[in-house]
Amino acid sequence: MAVLGLGLIEVSYGSNILIFSGYGEGSHFMTAALVGKELIRRGHNVTVLISNAYEHRANETKYKDLRFEIFKHNDPPEVVRNRQEHFAKSVFEGTAMTEFFMNMSIVLDWFVDDCHALFNDEPLLKRLRQANFDLAFVDPVWTCSLLVAEYAAKRHVSFMATTWMNFIPRVTGNPSNTAFVPEWSTGFTNKMTFAQRVINSVALAFSVWMTSSTDSTSIIQQTHRICPDLQLYQLYQRSHLLLVNVDFAMEYPIPVMPHVIPVGGLSAEPANNLSLKKLVKNAGDV
Template identity: 35%
Template structure:
């Protein structure tokens, strides 16, 4: 009897175990395998590999050598795609984008869209024209697509044509924009949700709400006719039905967004949208001996970490006058400054400045002597500073960096410097204010505590949900919002019906009262005439 009971317990224990995903084959498209997009996606890839899955990155031949030589990414497989132009021209495209950093924001946005839509669409068609590529897609259980490159949706159509059952995951490495949220079935309210690249706060006055709505319309029109249109043409040439690229994400199983509400504006999300902010954060590793000695030599004043991003680390050759401006400001500071700078100027930098071609950014931000982080406003850097509790001075240069700057100021994490107003005095005063005013450090520490008070890391959370949709699909989490027409979603037919009912009711009341009053007046008038005759 005891043996039988033990058998039942063992069987019950076996049956109660959750459904386990066997080693899945997962394809990840993170732009070209370049920059912050790849770093965010690779963090998820590392977590998936740790769980026993096989991860393959779709990567440009222009960046393959750089990634495959890095031991950190050696546990990935790579599907390398070539370009119709030499690899150095592809790398030059991204450099050109960053050379637009110090031009007017509106002009910058249009020029970036033109450059990216043309070059990246050609690359997409060149990739899909590879007859062997379609066969190499067989065997994948899931695909994670960075929405920055719409080519992923055409790859998805190839999988559909082959009737492959593949879990589809979309990821946005930036603060989400209206199209992404709407496609996921989440609501987007222009009264308190700023559109991407606007740099608006979530508490807006009338002029800002008007700006927000007009900017969103502009982004949608420009996106449809400039950014997405070339891919629609490619789809037609490949025999796919016409694709509306934003709405094509509406039936994805999962949407990952690289935000954390400890530092992000608050807005409602559908169940299939999972915040995974902090993908690139980690506990700091020890610094190299030389760098550690420089940091320790700062004494009680500490250090400032300064970068304008990988490409603008070459700013000495792009805008040498800006290097002079920053050096003048740093010379006056009591803190020491660690500056990402690839090419040194032909004059000597201040003695309190250490220039490095590459920074161990996460490790420096996690160092107890770091007092402030000054940078261009990338989303990964923002979350690393938040995680480590470092006040921020942000100089937004392009794209979503304006939005990150708005969140930094709104949350009280630091201050913004307008790029077209840069001068040595403003740089010095802003850094001094952020370091000396304890309110910024207090907020940064609170946000850091929230970031760290999580049951699992952001990459592990993303990996868990990817496994989940591989097991169960994501249809049960999908909002029905995208199944409704514009009229149905906004209840225009209901409002029209209620308006008609109210109008008809008021009309009936009006004409009934009018009829009654008219009859009463006639009867009163008739009675008066009869009375006068009898008299």
């Protein structure tokens, strides 16, 4: 009986987890913060790294259970917020990809400069190291998050907050057939015409070239001894898992490897009951 009783005791050990998913604004941060709150509910310690442009998050009631670390940009916070707001607006207007390709060198310089600012903050780096994180949960859209994960944690998991953005699963080892898997920024579905497949193949070739030829992180890698022998595209492959905020019941099917885990619906909350007053108002509006 004593053995049976011991078998019924559930023992759990809280891990020390670092989350770095964007500067602190938008869906990339908000969905990751929801994951962080759930991890806390399950007994883990969670620290979220954000930028000083959005450090007000640390004082918001809904994030009171999260610990925050702040890194500082070289640019003033209002400049960072303005460019982030401009990008968000361009996404809804459908011009984001066009603007990115037209201003690609400028945008990449922003990201690289922000990453250098983070890794030049010695007190912050010391705190991250001393925290002895068991796991980093990062969004590889900003490649600097992979460097932070390698620097501060024993292992890391990547998280894709958006709908299917093919280049991220592809560089982490997921197969990509241009005949029915659309590349990011094309807007195609899995049912492409011949012309669309040609365009998709060109987009894939361009994406592969960008990922394999860029050398934006090597200085930081060498300075801080962060996988100095690896190229950027190889850093993506070091994630143990890739969680994708995708539900294939709502989107077209895509073949995935075992390390790619669909977790669609992270931002969906339980439905609230509508009051009779709201039902009457909605009926009146119709």
